[in-house]
Amino acid sequence: MNELRLPSDGPLSWAAELPFYQAGLAGYSDYAMRMVARKHGCPYCITEAMLDHFLINGGKGLEVAELREDDHPICGQLMGSHADEIAAGAKILDGLGYDVIDVNIACPQKKIKRKSRGGHLLSVPDEAIEILKAVADAVEGSRPLTVKMRRAFDDSNEALDGFHKIFQAAIELGYSGVTVHGRTVEQKYIGPSTWESLRKIVDEYGHEHVRHAATKHQKFMIGGSGDIWQTSDIFAMIEQTGVDVVSVARGCIGNPWIFEQARAMAQRKKGGGQGVGDKQGGDAPRIYEQRDVLLEHFELSMQLYGEQQAARMMRKFGIRFSRHHPEGEQIKAAFIKVKGLDAWQGVLDEFYAVDGVGVGVDAAVPDEARTQVSEESCGS
Ligand SMILES: Cc1cc2nc3c(=O)[nH]c(=O)nc-3n(C[C@H](O)[C@H](O)[C@H](O)COP(=O)(O)O)c2cc1C
Missing domain, CATH: 1.10.1200 (Non-ribosomal Peptide Synthetase Peptidyl Carrier Protein; Chain A)
Structure with a gap:
């Protein structure tokens, strides 16, 4: 059997060389933050979750989704509750030229009008699958699709079954990959992201191929998220869990240097010696x-x-x-x-008028990393 490979061309081809990207971060990951990240070596960015009906209604909701030429490769993340609306949202993102479309089944923000969306779809797997199918049907294979999930809705066995049902459906529907945040929806941000859960997911699905790819050799890409605060965390997550790529979220807010260092470290690991952005004399940004x-x-x-x-x-x-x-x-x-x-x-x-050595990326980790409490709104 031929070995499975991450894509060597197309909008996900960065993953094989540089196994990290900038996460969707509501209220932060706009064009400005993405451009700063890209200039520091980030190979791929995701927008914040965009609500399907905001896109459909036009006006400001649609304006924020419009893309600039230099903002690629880019993934547009969609969130919604109704199959027909999210399908319409996917068509809009497709038309706007997003390279990849991601479906959010992760955001812990409360339900609206008793209808599930985001992470709450994890508690109603059939509805989640309907949403995934609607997006796949709308886009008709024109571009890769991915999913963002939390590791389960809560810690019950039923919730874990629900997670697997949705994950398997993503594979069968031809999605290219899933990134899993190792916290439950109920957990929000309290307590650590359980990397062990990521390892189990890799054990179970690490040998799947992408159903819609031209060959059966394209690996279904598994991403990991949670508690990535410094460069070494990116590579520790890969080593400990076997995920293909790592999503950098809170750890890159006001810290684009994490990408510069991650790029250098990835190149060093590949035996390339000193990499791009690999500074002499320490990691602190001057x-x-x-x-x-x-x-x-x-x-x-x-x-x-x-x-x-x-x-x-x-x-x-x-x-x-x-x-x-x-x-x-x-x-x-x-x-x-x-x-x-x-x-x-x-x-x-x-x-900042006098040059000098700054505080290193690792030492600058925010208190949040220790208290492990954070607010996520996933608003658009
Ligand atoms: C303020 C904030 C906004 C977020 N917005 C989104 C979002 O729009 N889409 C998404 O997929 N994840 C969102 N997330 C989740 C992050 O992408 C990530 O999965 C999570 O923060 C765990 O990673 P970390 O512990 O390394 O920060 C958000 C997180 C925070 C803190």
Whole structure:
């Protein structure tokens, strides 16, 4: 039997060389964040979950889905409750030129109008499968499809059965892969992501091929998510669980350097010696590098939202970025007050005017990583 392989061409071909990507992160992973990530070596990005009816209704909901030419390869993530609506949403993303479409069966946000969506579909597997089928039928093999799931709805045996039923349906319906977040929906963010559950999934489905691929040699791609805070976590997850790719989520907010380092580490592991972005003398982003990224991110955000809204958006990024600076606490306090570009530039002039070594990516891990509590809204 021929060995299964990850795709060597097409929008998922990055996975074989660079086994990581930027996750969907509601309220963060917009064009600006994606471009900053790409410039630091991130090979693939996912949008935040977009509600199907927002896309269908047009206006602002559709505007946020529109793509720019330099934002590829890109996966558009869909979330919805009704087969006909999510099918219409998938057609819209298809028409907008998304390279891959992902279906969200993971978001723990409460149900709306008693109808399940996101992670709540895990508790009603037949409805989840109907949703997956509707998207597959709508797209008719024109582009790869993937799914984001949590490891189960809760810790019951029934919930685990439901997970497997949906996972198997994704394979049978011709999906190219699934990324699993190793927490249950009920768990939200309390307690760790159970990597052991990912290993079991790999044991069970790691030898599946993609049903819609041109050959039977394309491997059904399994991704892992949860508790990826530093570069070493990406490779530890791969080693411990056998997943093909790792989704970087909270760990890349205000920390695009994680991609630069992951790329360098991937190249080193392949025996390529010093890789792109592999810095001499440690991993800490230098102060000038930080300053340049902070300004670029703000300007990109301003292109999207205008100055005031960009300032609101960038304050939360600033809090995370500040952790890479030795005077992080003071800078955080300064970023929180920013209301526009001048004030943002003012913080940069005050704290980032002299170059020097920053705080390393690993040391800059946020408190959230230890407290393991986080809010996820999955709004669009
Ligand atoms: C603020 C926030 C928003 C999120 N939004 C999405 C989303 O829109 N789509 C999605 O698939 N996952 C979303 N997630 C989940 C992450 O992609 C990821 O699976 C989760 O945070 C676990 O990974 P981590 O522990 O490494 O952060 C979100 C998480 C957070 C914290």
